[in-house]
Amino acid sequence: MTEHKIGIIMNGVTGRMGTNQHLIRSIKAIREQGGVLLKNEDTLIPDPILVGRNEKKLKALADAHGIERYSTDLEAALADDYNEIYFDSQTTVRRAESIKKAIAAGKHIYCEKPTATNLEGSVELARLAREAGVKNGVVQDKLFLPGLLKLKRLIDAGFFGEILSVRMEFGYWVFEGDWQKGQRPSWNYRKEDGGGIIVDMFAHWRYVIDNLFGNVKSVSCLGATHIPERVDENGERYKATADDAAYGTFELENGIIVQANSSWAVRVNRDDLLTIQVDGTEGSAVAGLRDCKVQHRVNTPKPTWNPDIENPFDFQTQWQEVPTNDVFDNGFKVQWELFLKHVVADEAFPWDLLEGGAKGTQLSDLGLKSWQERRWIDVPDIKL
Structure with missing residues (x-):
C-alpha cells in the first residue's frame, strides 16, 4: 500500500x-x-x-x-x-x-x-x-443529507407509488443587524455583490429536483425583498437590493409539480430549516436535514372539514420515522x-461544471426572468 x-x-x-x-x-x-x-x-x-x-x-x-x-x-x-x-x-x-x-x-x-x-x-x-x-x-451537498438519503431510499423502493407533488419549505429569520447581529454576511442582500436568495437557493433546488424527482421542464417564480434595509458587519445601514424570499413552482417532465418556498424572512414552525414533503398515490413522506417520516396509504386518516368542533386528530403522531440504518458521514x-x-x-x-454548475445557474436566471416578466418560463437544454 x-x-x-x-x-x-x-x-x-x-x-x-x-x-x-x-x-x-x-x-x-x-x-x-x-x-x-x-x-x-x-x-x-x-x-x-x-x-x-x-x-x-x-x-x-x-x-x-x-x-x-x-x-x-x-x-x-x-x-x-x-x-x-x-x-x-x-x-x-x-x-x-x-x-x-x-x-x-x-x-x-x-x-x-x-x-x-x-x-x-x-x-x-x-x-x-x-x-x-x-x-x-x-x-x-444536500444530496448527501441523511434526510434526503432516506427519502431517496423510499423513492428507489417504490414506496410512493406514482409521485404526484413535492412541497419544499426552506428558510429562517436572518436578523436585520440592528438590535441583533445578522447570521449571514451582508453581501447576501446586495444584488451588485452577487447576493439574492434566488441566485443562492435555485442552484440547490435544481440538483435536488433533478436527482430525486425528475428533470425540470418549466418554472414560475415570484421573488420579494421583504426587509428593505439592513445593518452590515461594521454597523452601517445599507439598502437591501437583492431578493430575500422566493416563491417558486416547477413543472417536471414526468408531470410532477414541485413547490419551493425559500425565505430569509420567515420564522420556523416546522421540524427543520428545510422540509420536503412528497405525496404519492401509495404514501407520503416528509424529510428534513437528518430525519424522514412516512405515512402509508393504509395508515392515512380520514378527516373531514368541520370548523365548529375541536379537531379530533393529532396529525403529527400519525407518521412513522424512517429508521437510521446507515452511518451518515458529513x-x-x-x-x-x-x-x-x-x-x-x-x-x-x-x-461537473455543466450538470452541477450551469444547470443550477440556468434555473436561477430563469427564476429571476419569470419574476421580472410575471410568467412561466420553459427550461431548455444547455448547449456547450
Missing part, C-alpha cells in the same frame, strides 16, 4: 462555509482519518494550501488546524505543479475569474455554487474545462472523497 499526497489550492476558506464545512469537517477530517482509501489499497492524503486576500486570517486559520501552507499569491499557487486541484468557495462575483485562471493552469476544478453570476458565465466555465481536459465538479466530506477518487482513480463523479 502506497501513500500519495495531492496538493489542493483552497481559495476563499476564511469564510464561514469554507472554514467549517470544507476545511475543518472535510479536508482536515480526511487527513485525521488517514486519508482516502483507493480500490488498489493505496491511500490519498490531501495537502491543502490556503489562499486568500488576508494573510493574517490565513495564518490564524492554518495555525489553528495544523495546515502548513498558506499564501496570498494565487498565481504562485497555480504555477506550482504539486497543486493538482483548485477549490473555490469565494463569493460568487469572484469565483468565475479565479476558476478560469485555474483551468488555464491545468488544474482540476472543484467549487461551490453558483459557479458564476449568470448562465453565460457558468456555461463558459464548463466549456473551458471540457476543452482543457481537466476534471471538474461542483458541490451538491455530506461535504463524503463528496470531497468522491471527487478525490474521481481525480486520482477516475471513479465516477456526475456533478
Whole structure:
C-alpha cells in the first residue's frame, strides 16, 4: 500500500462555509482519518494550501488546524505543479475569474455554487474545462443529507407509488443587524455583490429536483425583498437590493409539480430549516436535514372539514420515522472523497461544471426572468 499526497489550492476558506464545512469537517477530517482509501489499497492524503486576500486570517486559520501552507499569491499557487486541484468557495462575483485562471493552469476544478453570476458565465466555465481536459465538479451537498438519503431510499423502493407533488419549505429569520447581529454576511442582500436568495437557493433546488424527482421542464417564480434595509458587519445601514424570499413552482417532465418556498424572512414552525414533503398515490413522506417520516396509504386518516368542533386528530403522531440504518458521514466530506477518487482513480463523479454548475445557474436566471416578466418560463437544454 502506497501513500500519495495531492496538493489542493483552497481559495476563499476564511469564510464561514469554507472554514467549517470544507476545511475543518472535510479536508482536515480526511487527513485525521488517514486519508482516502483507493480500490488498489493505496491511500490519498490531501495537502491543502490556503489562499486568500488576508494573510493574517490565513495564518490564524492554518495555525489553528495544523495546515502548513498558506499564501496570498494565487498565481504562485497555480504555477506550482504539486497543486493538482483548485477549490473555490469565494463569493460568487469572484469565483468565475479565479476558476478560469485555474483551468488555464491545468488544474482540476472543484467549487461551490453558483459557479458564476449568470448562465453565460457558468456555461463558459464548463466549456473551458471540457476543452482543457481537466476534471471538474461542483458541490451538491444536500444530496448527501441523511434526510434526503432516506427519502431517496423510499423513492428507489417504490414506496410512493406514482409521485404526484413535492412541497419544499426552506428558510429562517436572518436578523436585520440592528438590535441583533445578522447570521449571514451582508453581501447576501446586495444584488451588485452577487447576493439574492434566488441566485443562492435555485442552484440547490435544481440538483435536488433533478436527482430525486425528475428533470425540470418549466418554472414560475415570484421573488420579494421583504426587509428593505439592513445593518452590515461594521454597523452601517445599507439598502437591501437583492431578493430575500422566493416563491417558486416547477413543472417536471414526468408531470410532477414541485413547490419551493425559500425565505430569509420567515420564522420556523416546522421540524427543520428545510422540509420536503412528497405525496404519492401509495404514501407520503416528509424529510428534513437528518430525519424522514412516512405515512402509508393504509395508515392515512380520514378527516373531514368541520370548523365548529375541536379537531379530533393529532396529525403529527400519525407518521412513522424512517429508521437510521446507515452511518451518515458529513455530506461535504463524503463528496470531497468522491471527487478525490474521481481525480486520482477516475471513479465516477456526475456533478461537473455543466450538470452541477450551469444547470443550477440556468434555473436561477430563469427564476429571476419569470419574476421580472410575471410568467412561466420553459427550461431548455444547455448547449456547450
